[in-house]
Structure formats: C-alpha cells, structure tokens
Amino acid sequence: MKNKYLKILSRTFSNSISEFFMYRADFFFRIFMGLLWSTTSLVIVELIFYHTPSLDGWSQSDILLLYITLNLAFVVQDVLTNSIFELSSHIAEGRFDFIIIKPIDSQFFAMFNRPDPGALLFFFTYNIPLIYGLYLHSDSPIHWLYFPLYILLILASNILWMLMRTIIMTLNFWWQRLDNIGQILNSMQEIGRYPISIYPRPLKIIFYTIFPIAFSGVVPAEVLRGNISWVSLIGMFIVLCILSLFSRFLWKKAIRNYTSASS
Amino acid sequence: MGKYSTTFKNSLSVFIQYRLNLGLILVSQLVSLSGLVFLWLSIYSSGQQMGNYGLQEIITYYVLVTLIATIIGDGIGMAFDVVEDINRGEIIHYLLKPFSYVKYRFLTLVGAITINLMFMAPLIIIGGYLMRQSFSFPSASGWVYFCITLSFAILFEFLIFMLASLSSFWVVRGSSFIYATILITGLFDGSLIPLDLFPYWAYHITSYLPFQFIIFTPIQAFLENIYSPAKLFSVAMVWIIILLLLLLWVWKRGVKKLEGVGR
Numbered sequence: 001m002k003n004k005y006l007k008i009l010s011r012t013f014s015n016s017i018s019e020f021f022m023y024r025a026d027f028f029f030r031i032f033m034g035l036l037w038s039t040t041s042l043v044i045v046e047l048i049f050y051h052t053p054s055l056d057g058w059s060q061s062d063i064l065l066l067y068i069t070l071n072l073a074f075v076v077q078d079v080l081t082n083s084i085f086e087l088s089s090h091i092a093e094g095r096f097d098f099i100i101i102k103p104i105d106s107q108f109f110a111m112f113n114r115p116d117p118g119a120l121l122f123f124f125t126y127n128i129p130l131i132y133g134l135y136l137h138s139d140s141p142i143h144w145l146y147f148p149l150y151i152l153l154i155l156a157s158n159i160l161w162m163l164m165r166t167i168i169m170t171l172n173f174w175w176q177r178l179d180n181i182g183q184i185l186n187s188m189q190e191i192g193r194y195p196i197s198i199y200p201r202p203l204k205i206i207f208y209t210i211f212p213i214a215f216s217g218v219v220p221a222e223v224l225r226g227n228i229s230w231v232s233l234i235g236m237f238i239v240l241c242i243l244s245l246f247s248r249f250l251w252k253k254a255i256r257n258y259t260s261a262s263s
Numbered sequence: 264m265g266k267y268s269t270t271f272k273n274s275l276s277v278f279i280q281y282r283l284n285l286g287l288i289l290v291s292q293l294v295s296l297s298g299l300v301f302l303w304l305s306i307y308s309s310g311q312q313m314g315n316y317g318l319q320e321i322i323t324y325y326v327l328v329t330l331i332a333t334i335i336g337d338g339i340g341m342a343f344d345v346v347e348d349i350n351r352g353e354i355i356h357y358l359l360k361p362f363s364y365v366k367y368r369f370l371t372l373v374g375a376i377t378i379n380l381m382f383m384a385p386l387i388i389i390g391g392y393l394m395r396q397s398f399s400f401p402s403a404s405g406w407v408y409f410c411i412t413l414s415f416a417i418l419f420e421f422l423i424f425m426l427a428s429l430s431s432f433w434v435v436r437g438s439s440f441i442y443a444t445i446l447i448t449g450l451f452d453g454s455l456i457p458l459d460l461f462p463y464w465a466y467h468i469t470s471y472l473p474f475q476f477i478i479f480t481p482i483q484a485f486l487e488n489i490y491s492p493a494k495l496f497s498v499a500m501v502w503i504i505i506l507l508l509l510l511l512w513v514w515k516r517g518v519k520k521l522e523g524v525g526r
Contacts, residue, residue, distance in 0.1 A: 029439045036443060040450050047456050048302070052311045055302070181287055187294035194298055198305040203297075 008104065009112055016115045030118045034125025041067055041126075042133050058195050061137040066221045068130050069150075070192050073157035073216035075123045081162050083114035087169045088181070097260050107251045111166060143226040153220040153233075156240060160215060161185075163243040166251065173254035192217035208232075212239050266362060270370045289333045289383075296329045299455065314460045320486070321457075326390075327482045328454050331416065334383055335477070337375040338420035339445060341368055345428035346437040349521075358518065365514060369421055376417060401487050408484035408492070412476065415499050419476045422506040423448060429510075432517030453479025473502040 020026065045067070049060045058066070087110055090096040099113070100106050168181055192213040196204055207214045215236045222229065300322060307318045316324065345368060348354040357364040391400070401409060427444040431437025449455055451474035458469045458479045469475055476499055483489050 023434075023436070025434050026436050026439065029434075029436070033439060033443055033446075036446055040446055043450065044455060047460065048306075050462070051313050051460070052306045052309065054309075056305050056309075183291040184287060184294060187291040190295040191298045194302050198301045200301075203301075 004104070005108060008109075012113055013115045013117070017117050020117050026118060027121070030121045031125045034122045035129070037122075037126045038129040041130060045133075056195050056198050059137075059140050061134050061140050062221070062225065063193075063195075064130055064134040064137065065140075065142070065224060066195070066217050067193055068127055068134065069154070069221040069224075070189065070217040071123060071127050071130075072154045073220065074161060074189065075119070076155070076158035077162040077165065078119040078123070079117060080115050081111045081165060082116040082119065084111050084165050084169050086114070088172045091172050091258075094260055096258070100255065100258070106255060107166065107248070111162070140225065142224050144224075146223045146226070146228065149228070150220050150223050153215075153223060153236070156236060157216040157220065160212060160236070160240055160243060163240075163247045164211075166247050167243070170247075170250050170254050173258055188213045208235060209239065212236070215239065267366060267370055270367050271374050273374075288336055289329075292329050292333050292336070296325050296332075300325050314457070316457065316460070323486065324457055324482055327485055328478055330383065330387065331413070331478055331481055332454060334379045335376055335413075335417055335420050337372055337379065338417075338424045339441065341372050341375075341421070342424035342428040342441045342444075343438060344368075345425065346431045346441065349428075349431035349437065349517075354521070358521075365425065365510065368425065372421055373417070401485055405485065405487045408487075408489060409481060412481040412484040415476045415503075416478070416481050418503060419473055419506075422503070422510060423473065423477075426506065426510055426513060429513045429517050432513075432520050448474045448477060451475065452477040453482065457482075471498060473499075473506065476502070 045060060045063055048055065048063075053059075055063060087096070090099065090110075096110075099109050102109060165185060168185060171181065188211050191207065191211075196207055196214045196218045199207065204214075215232070219229070219232045219236060222232075303313060303321045303325075304318070306313065307321070313321060345354075348357075354364065357367065424441065424444060427440045428437060430440040434440070451458070451469050451472055453475060454477075458475060459466055461469065480489075480495065480499075489495060
C-alpha cells in the first residue's frame, strides 16, 4: 500500500520535471522571479535598517536569517503540494469528481498530484542573495551546533504548513469559489518575516496556536541564535499533532458532504 | 454603449454573489498590513522617527493603504482571469463578437470596484467616525484631489495588470508575469513602505514611474501632501497615454499570434 503512494508520488514528480523542462522560458523566468524577490526583500530590509539600528533586539543579519528560515519552512510544501490551490476551481467546475473516483486517497491526490519542481529553482535563486547578504552583515553569531535541530524544525514547519494549506482549502467544499482564501496564507507568511515579539500579546497567542506562523520563522531562527525554548518546541509538536488529526477529520467530513457541481 | 452598460450591470450581479471573497481580501490585507503597522510601532516605541511621519501619520498611511488596496485590488484577479481566457482559448468567443474585450474587462473591473465600495462604505463611515480624533481628514479640495487620484489608481491598476496578463499570448505561464508585476508594483507603489522614506535618489526616480499612482499618490492627496499637482498630473497623463498605446499595440500583436485550436 505504501509502495503504491510512493510510486505515484515519484511518477507525478518525474512528470512534473518533464513538463517543467519543456518550457525553457519558464525555467529562466523562475530564475528571474527568484532574483526579483530577493532584490525586493533586501531592499525592504535595507530601508528598515536605514531608519533604525535594530528591530526589537533583532539586527539586520538576524532579520535576514528570519527571512531565509521562513523560506526554508515553506520550500518542501511549495514544491510538493502546490496543487492543493487548484481545489477551489476543481470543486466549482466539477473536475473534483475525477479525483474522487480514483483508487487512491483523495486528500493525498489533491495535495500531491502536481508537484512544482520550478519552486525549487525559485527557492535557490531567491535565497542565495539573502545568504550572501547575511554573510556581509554577519554581526550576530550563528550557533552551528544546533543546526541539526534547526533542520528538524524546518521539516516540521513544512509539514505544519502543508496541513494548514489543506485545512484552509478544504473550506471550499462548503463555500465555493473562495478564490482569495489562499491569500490569507500568503499574508501570514508576510507576518512571519518580522519578530513575533513586536506584536501585542493576543496576536502572539494567535501566531503560536491558530495560525502558528511563529513555529515557521522565529522559533527555528532563535535556535540558530542560541535561544532554545523547550516550551516552544513542545508546543510545536502538540500543534502538529492537532493539525494532522483535524486536517484528516475535516477532509473526510468534506467528502461525505460533497455534491458534484457538474461533469 | 448599451452593450457596455449591460456588461457593467452584469459584473455588479456577478461580484455581489462573491461578497465573501471581498471579506477574504479585506482580511488578508489587514493581516499583511498589520505586520507593517506593528513594525513601525516597534520602531517608534524605541524612539526612532521615520522621515517626516509621526506615529499618527504612519498609522493613517497604512489604514489608507488597506482601504485602497481592498477596494481596487480586483485588478489582480482580473489579470489572472485574462490569462485563463487566453490559455483556454475562451478569448476567441469574445473576438467573434462586436465587442471590445479590453473594454469589457475594464468595465467588469469597475463593476467589482463599485461592489467593493458599496460594501466597504459602511465600514469606512463607522471607522472614520470612531477614529475621528486620531485621523486627520482632508479639506474639501483635498477630497476632490483624493477622488481624482483614486480614479487614476483604478486606471493604472487596470492598464498595468492588463498588460502583464497579455503576456499569455506568448508564454504558457502568463501568471508568472503577473506575480512579477505584483512584486514590482508592491515595491514602487508605496504599499510596503512610503515612497518618501526611500533615499532621496530612489524617491526621485519613483516619482516618475507609473506605480506611485496606485497607492502612494491617492494617500498623499488625502494627507494633503501634494505640493506640485501640475507636475504630478503631467506625469500621470503621459503614462496613461504611453500605457494605453502600449496596451493597444500588444493586444493587436497578441490577437495576430493567437491560435484557437478546437474552438
């Protein structure tokens, strides 16, 4: 059974790579977009620190580390589960029927049927200039001893946001054409680019629970800064378990209530 | 003209169905811009000052960014719809009719903005009344300037994103051009950071670009910070003519290149 899912994942990924290399313009455009994003990010950080020496105790290199950490926290899910954003139009236009009739878990297929290998190319071209910027502004030490824990937290963040995306997009089963619901997730990513300490307490609680963006940026970045909070790590594990169960529960409930639009 | 007024009325009917989407846009705008508001609050609380903006002015600035971006933000959705029309070949249905597709898209956008204004108006009135002590409202001439610059904002939003979407005549992933346009306009329209907080040389360059008219210029009109209206309107008119001519030229070239197989 597990082999079937791994085989399908590997086949969809290789199909996506073939499709990606068919369009050479797309290849170069992803590189251009990555460089454009990194330029924009570097300009914004420079502008902020043009007017202030630190941001609630975070230096310019700390903020760049936060940016890179947040990008790492989303890369795996950007590559593997980008197709979940098509769920809205699949449901509204009746194409979801072709997913549900397949002899495979529908949630798995909706999430993983169209990986986006170009996102990996974008990721590298976006982050290499940021890493170089971090190297140039290296005024805070990085505790490399905690790097394995950092990587573990990054992987956990990717799973966490894969589940968040799925939960948010599942709402389309009840309210059709929520075309802009994905924008809320993108907005949360913007929130995560700043230290959570700048927000008031009620918002901090939200960013550690309902929209756990803190676990994707600040918590792993703090580990590399040498500030390990075991409360945060345990909290992250608890949130991950809750989201896993809730995502599955919500999807099954959605499928039971699903009515085909037309096909 | 009757066919275009019908287009406008139809778009009002369509967009009133998707008022939840407007709520989602508003929520995502509030989420991402709240990050910036707390960022500036954190900087001001540490005793720093951002250019000539006091704390009240910078909060007013970002409230206006949220309002304007929510009201006119459907330009991005319109651009993605155009990309889909071209990629699926559905644009051919419009080409066969005695009907201008570009005018149709403009009137549909105006319809969406009208609906957004209708739903936002009570919130704006209530919010303005509650915040009347901490909000500086313009004089009568300020309101006139604000309305004129807001009309320019709608026009520039349409022209810039329509041009980006017409890239789909030549590339498979026209949406990539739209994402690049979102990034560039986001940096240069003043929605992330007020343009007059850029270093002087950068601000001077942006004052001759068309992106400022989408967000920054209407806000400066509201704050009554426009000191050379003649120069501003001259730049606006020059860019409107350039973008209109470019749009017509790209459209003609695109339609010539179009192949509608099986339609």
